[in-house]
Amino acid sequence: MSEDKKQISIAESKVMEALWRAYPLSAEDVTTDVAAEHNWSVGTVKSLLNRLLSKGAISAEKDGRRYLYTPVLSHDDYMTREGQGVLDRLFDGRVSAMLTHFSRHEKLSGDDIAELKKLIKELDNDE
Amino acid sequence: MSEDKKQISIAESKVMEALWRAYPLSAEDVTTDVAAEHNWSVGTVKSLLNRLLSKGAISAEKDGRRYLYTPVLSHDDYMTREGQGVLDRLFDGRVSAMLTHFSRHEKLSGDDIAELKKLIKELDNDE
DNA sequence: TTTTATTGATTACGTCTGTAAACATTATGC
DNA sequence: GCATAATGTTTACAGACGTAATCAATAAAA
Numbered sequence: 001m002s003e004d005k006k007q008i009s010i011a012e013s014k015v016m017e018a019l020w021r022a023y024p025l026s027a028e029d030v031t032t033d034v035a036a037e038h039n040w041s042v043g044t045v046k047s048l049l050n051r052l053l054s055k056g057a058i059s060a061e062k063d064g065r066r067y068l069y070t071p072v073l074s075h076d077d078y079m080t081r082e083g084q085g086v087l088d089r090l091f092d093g094r095v096s097a098m099l100t101h102f103s104r105h106e107k108l109s110g111d112d113i114a115e116l117k118k119l120i121k122e123l124d125n126d127e
Numbered sequence: 128m129s130e131d132k133k134q135i136s137i138a139e140s141k142v143m144e145a146l147w148r149a150y151p152l153s154a155e156d157v158t159t160d161v162a163a164e165h166n167w168s169v170g171t172v173k174s175l176l177n178r179l180l181s182k183g184a185i186s187a188e189k190d191g192r193r194y195l196y197t198p199v200l201s202h203d204d205y206m207t208r209e210g211q212g213v214l215d216r217l218f219d220g221r222v223s224a225m226l227t228h229f230s231r232h233e234k235l236s237g238d239d240i241a242e243l244k245k246l247i248k249e250l251d252n253d254e
Numbered sequence: 255t256t257t258t259a260t261t262g263a264t265t266a267c268g269t270c271t272g273t274a275a276a277c278a279t280t281a282t283g284c
Numbered sequence: 285g286c287a288t289a290a291t292g293t294t295t296a297c298a299g300a301c302g303t304a305a306t307c308a309a310t311a312a313a314a
Contacts, residue, residue, distance in 0.1 A: 009271055010216075011271070013216075028291085040274085041275085042272045043276090044272075044274055046274095046291085047273075047274070050292090050293080051190075051270095053182075065280060065292085076232065079218070080228070080234065086212075095226055096246060098222065099222055099243065100242075101156045102207070103250060115221070115227075116222075116243070116247055117247055119230065120187055120243055122230075139301090168304055169303045170306090171303050171304055173304095174304075178300095192260080193262080194261085194262075224280090
């Protein structure tokens with residue numbers, strides 16, 4: 001991914017997800033993969049792939065007469081970027097502020113809390 | 128806010144922030160408020176206000192010949208919606224998954240962790 | 255009363271996005 | 285060899301978005 005870090009749109013991210021699941025993939029493979037959630041034509045998928053290529057988020061390698069596409073932007077980097085984006089925008093960049101917000105609005109389930117406790121314990125053990 | 132819950136764009140959310148800080152405000156007040164971060168013309172702000180009106184995110188009350196604008200969409204609701212949106216999209220809807228991701232990528236500061244511990248303790252006390 | 259300033263309403267325009275068709279090229283099947 | 289299918293490339297279009305100018309109406313100033 002180049003330094004300019006162009007934004008990936010929602011539809012484009014769905015194509016990225018297909019590639020993150022298993023790569024490299026052809027345009028047809030991607031179309032089939034996302035069909036579970038999006039009834040897109042191959043034309044649509046090709047458009048999205050070409051936009052992602054322009055943005056440097058994926059690379060393409062010729063395979064016979066078709067291309068096989070590979071993610072350049074990693075799933076982890078994308079999650080970090082998007083997650084940090086909303087934290088910066090809405091929660092002073094702090095995940096704890098987001099957690100506080102959700103806990104005050106009863107958005108945390110018992111499972112969530114149990115997992116959080118476990119995670120905090122792990123973080124403690126790491127120190 | 129009506130049931131359809133139209134999306135608020137980034138620029139529109141900046142206008143919302145001005146209104147959340149202190150309402151009701153006129154178009155000129157908003158322009159002045161956001162000037163710290165955005166050197167927008169009054170025209171731009173009016174456009175954004177009218178879009179927000181169309182989306183039902185704000186309401187307007189006549190004050191002489193101008194309007195004073197008031198948020199309908201609350202800051203808390205917006206934060207919940209946006210936060211949950213990215214959680215749903217990227218983290219299976221779980222804040223703990225997001226936290227796990229950030230902790231694995233060394234994105235949690237010592238302060239973050241201390242706050243999280245405090246929060247978990249508070250959650251424990253709530254039960 | 256006329257002119258100017260203020261304010262809302264409307265229009266404008268380039269870029270991005272979602273979706274996909276149209277076109278061009280090449281490989282495959284008959 | 286010709287027709288068809290596969291695949292890439294390009295074009296298309298409506299709506300959203302960022303930004304702001306233009307137009308219309310009204311109040312205030314001269």
